[in-house]
Amino acid sequence: MVEFALGHAWLVPLLPALSFIIIVFLTRPWAKLSSVVSIAAIFSSFLLASSIAYGVFTNPEYIEKPLVYSLRWFGMEGFNVNVGVMIDPTSTMMLFMVTMVATLIQIYSTGYMDGDPQYSTFFAYLSLFAAAMLGLVISSNLLQMFIMWELVGLCSFLLIGFYTFKISAREAAKKAFMTTRVGDFGLLLGLLFLQIKFGTLDLVELAVRVPMFEQFGVSLALLTIIGLLVFIGPIGKSGQFPLHVWLPDAMEGPTPVSALIHAATMVVAGVYLVGRTLFLFTEVPGAMEVVAFIGAFTALFAATIAITQREIKRILAYSTVSQLGYMMLALGVGSLAASMFHLWTHAFFKALMFLAAGSVIHALHHKSDVWEMGGLIKKMPITGWTFVIGGLAIAGIPPFAGFWSKDEILLVTWQYATHGHSLGYVLFLMATITAFLTAFYMWRLIFLAFFGKEKEENHPHENPWNMTMPLVVLAVLATVGGLLGTPWANIWGEWIHFGPAHHGDPVYWLMVLSVVLALAGISLAYHLYYKDEEKQRAKELSERYRVLYNLSYNKYYIDEAYQWFTRTVVDASARVTYWFDINVVDRIVDGTAAFARISGEGMRYFQTGRLQTYALVFFLAILVITVVLAFGSPSTAGILGGVK
Template identity: 70%
Template sequence: MVEFAMHHAWLVPLLPALAFLAIVFLTRPWPMLSALVAVAGIVGSFIVSALAAYGVFTNPAFKEEPLVYAVRWFSMPGLQIDVGVQLDPVSAMMIFMVSMVASLIFIYAIGYMKGDPGFSVFFSYVSLFAASMLLLAISSNLLEMFVAWELVGLCSYLLIGFYSHKISAREAAKKAFITCRVADFGLLLGLLSLQIVFGTLNLVELSEKIAHFEQYTTFGVLSLIAVLVFIGPIGKSGQFPLHVWLPDAMEGPTPVSALIHAATMVVAGVYLVARTMFLFHEVPNAMELVAITGGFTALFAATIAVTQREIKRILAYSTVSQIGYMMLALGVGSMTASLFHMWTHAFFKALMFLGAGSVLHALHHKADVWEMGGLIKKMPVTGWTFVIGGLAIAGIPPFAGFWSKDEILAVTLESGHYVLFVMAAFTAFLTAFYMWRLIFLTFFGDENPENHPHESPPVMTLPLIGLAILSTVGGLVGTPWAPYWGEWIFFGHPHHVEPNYWVMIGSIVLAAAGIYLAYQLYCADKTKARAKELAERYKHIYTILYNKYYIDEIYLWFNHTIIDGAAKLFYLFDIYVVDGVIVNGLGALTCLFGEGLRVTNTGRLQNYALVFFLGVLAVVVLLAFTGPSAASLIVGGVK
């Protein structure tokens, strides 16, 4: 079975794709049957992924040589494109993680979407979403990956705007789609440049050729290509300044938020950078760009999350921040630390998004955490699993987030990026603070008498329990004393960061300080007076953070003033210059010449005879007054 799964890994994206087709063309009138088809497709994908991953991680040969099999997709003189599968530790980990988390989210969605008129449509969309992401993960060339990349973008548009009767959902879907298309234009230019310069988009062939890029191009051109390729992940993974779409993506159903923010769309950018590390490794400046973008985004988004009030919006900015951590690790040269954090983040972030969905389901979609409180008494499973997720993301041992976050801090410090290390450490403190601010306001403290919560059904709580277990033990594969992860997930050669106990102790202290501060402001103080006093005392800072540094407003101003203004100028130029002066002017000039020629070109023989007679008469008169010499000159000129 293991051998079969490894050589038929193409079934991993195919099964949910078939589920999508079956729902669209066969089972759509029967909602529960559609849900079962979708769950069967993703669970089947998970089984194949698990077997294939087992085969990869038990065979040392895959550390050096991936399993690649492909068929010819497109061929013409000078260009051949194959579509196929590349199975190695990185792709095996990715399809295993995505299919596992997606399976739990699909099961959860059966309870969350119950009674929704678009129930079958929703499961068809998420099946296509999962198929696209899994295809992206196992693609053997960048063009095939780009097709899957765009399919993921299409599915995100459909799912974010799923509640199309809401204006906010429609606008959020358009915002996500347009923002990501801006970034994807840069990525497409980068891929076209790679094809032109190196003659291939096959990952294995590219890695070999770029290692000797001097034979094909200059360092400057390669640097430009690396920057263009990185623009795509900036948009897809919600990095500054193209992060603005991601918080608005909360307009979609909560299972969609969990899919987008935990295991699929936003980590696609990180995965693409990791997959093309052979390119970025040759361009140190591009690596610095990745590290600085990630480190800045991590801190930037964390400061915004501190002031937000909507439960899913806080989690959204947390995702932007955590993806920044992953980019930071890639930028300082550690694929191991980056993908390790991707692995653990998928568990605890999916857990918290599904927990938030359980809360919204119980409170009839009341999203303001300040209007909640005391929910852990009525929703113990949701509450305590959410607490586990909060401990994991805060970095409290032995939960999963502690191991991966600390490895990122350690590799950043070891690489000599001291400013980025300080930024990442402060981000860890803010993460613990804002996440436990959410937990204390939502689950602890006094109950809101206007709320009448109830625990979610088992179909929703069982996936929460499963993700809570993974959030607890999922990080043990990457501990310093069990370096199983680092032996397999790496770029170049395995690199084990020596355990830095000072970093470990410091990060625990920062996390504990963040949790303690949140407790003092939002739990111990029943009236929240101190928190309100701080917000009032630093009103200007609070307002800036609450309004997200006014980045959205800046973009709106730019669109309405610069782009719309330029469009108006072009419109006026077209109407009054191109259409008015040039086109109409040429037409008027043509009419003028035509009117003049009409006088001499009447079509009447007697008029032409008169003109001929007058011409002869003029010659005779000229001869009479000037003599034969002038006449001969005229005759010669006519000849």
């Protein structure tokens, strides 16, 4: 089975792609059958991915050297592209994680979407979404990856705007699609530069050629530009500042979509791409600093927004933006292991919290304001306690998964600072403040929604097994999923790394600092939102610091700034362009056409197309010339020229 899976890894994305085709063309009229087909396909992919993971992680050869097999796709003189599969520890981890989380989300969806008139269509989109992400993960070249990258974007558009009857959903889908297109344009330019300068987009070949960039006539400045262009794509896809604005609005889609986008597919694609092309970024320290700073700034920036939001999924959305910033920070300081480790643990606790939030919204008949909740843990114990586990994990409380991965990022950032990078201390400070804020805003949500007084107008109830079972599984994974990366086990660093294998020793003062920051954030949330039953202290603080509160609550008015820019600059330039087109370009074109028409009308008297007319003109011309030559003065030329 293992050898079959390693040799047929292309089946992992193909199976959900086939389920999409089957649902669209065959089973769409039968909703339950469509869900069975979709779940069976993704679960089969999970089994294959599990076999691949066993084969890779028990074979040292595959850990150190990727397994690559490909076929020629198309080619011409000087340009050949293969379609292929690359299996290594990083792609194997992603295959396992994506298929497992997608399977649980699809099982959950059978309960959440029950009775929806577009039930079959929803599962078709989920299958295509999973297929696109899995195809991206195993791609052996950047062109193939870019195609899957765009398909992921299309699926997100379809699923965010799934409720087409809602204007907000349609607008959110367009916003996501257009914002990520800005990033994708930069990525496409970067890929074109790589192909032109290095003659290939194959990841293995690029990893060999890019470090020798000077031999290919590429200067360090140009390589820096290429790296930054490539990074623009992940900025858009992974919701980094300033292209983060689409991600919170993506909450307009059904909650299982939010879980899939935020935990296992679209937003982690950008992190994965930077990790895959880290051989490019490590050659240009300037680009690495940009990646690290944008990651750290995004982490802190999004966390300061999350502390004032009211909608449960919007809080989680800004949490995702912040955690993605952590992953980018780790890549920027050169640690693929730390970044992928946090991506791994984040997938479990963030999928858990989104699905639990969906369970709450479903039970409260689509009520999503955490201030209108309270005491839910009594009536929804499975949902409530699993969400608490997710909150402990993301806050960084040991032994939950998030503690180990977040601590690893703080460690590599500190090492980056102590190795002579002055920016490193700023990055470390931003990361530690973010850790405190993360614990605070997440436990603010937990205390407001699940503890405290029950709201009499609410009548919550626990959801059926197909919605609670995935929560329990994810809660277990959020508890033990980080044990692979403990400093004592050190399994993760041996498996997934860029350059030499990572052998991390425990840094106890940093662990203590991490826990203290988490406990401080939870304690502050406890005093403001649980111990003070009337929440008077929190309300007083929001009034005292009204300007800061409004900035945070209104997301620093970034959306409004973009709208102003669109209406004043883009629309104004469009009006000027329109006026120039109508009054200048069109008149030049119309004038040219009028000249051609008038001259044509004049010429038609000389170009009749009749032979007898041409013969008559020819005869008259000869007659005139004969008369002039016979009876004219010696100065015939003068007469012909009109000179006396």
